[in-house]
Amino acid sequence: MRVAVIGAGVIGLSSALCIHEQFHGLAPSLEVELYADRFTPHTTSDGAAGLWQPYLSDLGNLQETLWNKETFDHLLGHLHSPAAQEMGLFLLSGYNLFTEPVPDPSWKNIVLGFRNLTPKELELFPGYSYGWFNTALMLEGRSYLPWLTNRLTQRGVKFFHKKVESFQEVGGDGVDVVINCTGMRSGELQPDPELQPGRGQVIKVLAPWVKHFIITHDMKSGIYKSPYVIPGSEFTVLGGIYQHGNWSEENSAQDHKTIWESCCRLLPALQKAKIVSEWSGLRPSRPQVRLERESVWHGNVQGEVIHNYGHGGFGITIHWGCAMAAARLFGSILQERRKVASSPQPRL
């Protein structure tokens, strides 16, 4: 049984790992191969700050809330393991700020110690009259992706640096299942008008005195269009850009100005922070995550594709729940194949 995973961001690597961990002993000679044209540190996942936090509302997508919870609980379980630091995993507390009262989020009982901000805490953030405090997790892509890659390499998963142009290119030729984790560029393999870029830009600075994440929200503008500050283990990420439909991966001077000025207004001490780098990336946005099976024909051979893309700005937040769901879909494919293989031959 050969499985080809396309995509080496957090979704591709974790899906490959989940499938291999669960089935390598069960499926006859399971071979997992991973194809991607970009590997860490050049994937979308590498640019993300790495904070576990879903959007404010799950828009009725209860399934996504469950996947988020599964991811948080899975990571929390790893917090005290010796691998945590290597994974880039650690606890981080911080603030979500609003200019008006808002309903509690779907994830209030998933994170630790969720509460409203006190009036004295709000004094820290002039212009904001309401907010939350909670402790969440950071999972830094620049550590987590290499860690996943190492786990996969140890398991004998083979990596191929190659831009895949079609499912047929990797399907057929003995590959039974393709896992499509191509994020933003899924549309190149199969058109999907629901998948649109949510362009973001971030400035990475040295500000080691910042020990909390601070995420502001402008309910009228929408998610990530308001300044945010997220301290990592080495650098602090400043952001606040979300441009729907913008495919540019070039840094914009105007966006730089917006981010810098709004973050310095939020945290005056940032004026003294040294800028280390700047990055733009495309969040693979979709009204909901596409996580489903599809049969694809290579000539007259039927192959299966498991789609796992469209995680917008919450890929890291939801990745493990989705990887487990993809593995379950893979499991059902395995089950079906076994039934077919072991079913009695028709009587003549």
Next chain:
Amino acid sequence: MAALKVAVVGAGVIGLSTALCVMETCPSCSVTVLSDQFSPNTTSDVAAGMLIPHTYPGTPIHVQKQWFKETFTYLFAISNSAEASEAGIHLVSGWQVFKSTPKEELPFWSDVVLGFRPMSEAELQKFPQYRCGQAFTTLKCDCPPYLLWLEKRLKATGIQMYSRKVSDLWELHSEYDIVVNCTGIGARQLVGDKKLFPVRGQVLKVYAPWVKNFIRDGDGLTYIYPGIHRVTLGGTREKGSWSLSPDPGTTKDIFDRCCSLEPSLQEAQDIKVKVGLRPSRQCVRLQREVLSQGGVKLPVVHNYGHGAGGFSVHRGTAKEAAHLVGECIAALRGSSSGAKL
């Protein structure tokens, strides 16, 4: 009338903050800081600088609370300004955990720090050996940055600072009109205060930048305090020990205790060991005294004995000391404005 000359002896957090307060209260005074040690070699430089008060048995709680509140408010404003990083002041959140339920449900300072509340069951799961805890957000003063920032502010007001070992406060009587004694543990020898005793603290300062929250065992012996560049791991409270030499056995013990609270510390790098002697006393000695020899008087204001709580109350006690200096000035001016009839 000539400007009064005030000498502040001691350049730790108490000496420097007191000198600054004296300048603020009495801008016409000429203030000089004298110390045998300056940052990074003061006791303050060893401390983590966390604003979590120590309780002084000999001081009324409302006074301690006032000192803490004043200090917290002062530092809160700096942490919120563009100067925060230079001053080394930053907010930090975390947990104080208890193996057995503490006597006091609410410490006196719980409404001064931010967001104080009991820990949830889910949070306590991270600390399986502990049965309850408190979560809150407080401030940390990193040293040397905070002391260097205070020195910079002092120099900007024209204050001079000299490296000098003062063996006897009286030796200053000819050069200065008022002396402020902020010598910390040095006061034991300098003024012979037998009520002052060292409580030795050994700490490790390690590189572990992924640690963003503080963790403190309610017994005060084990703590993890993330600073700007390094995390302070502690500690010990050895009453009566004067030894400033790091003890390797203690180092391992501190490291092990902190790793059991926060396992990821096993990956900590570049471990530096420091020792400081907390200048401990039943209560902070914050009082006036007049030394006199042969008809010559030297007013002294004492401000020492802050023990484990120096950072937590430094601004509050500095302001009170400056107020006492103000009283000394009034007394001097009163007595110099003509003989009594």
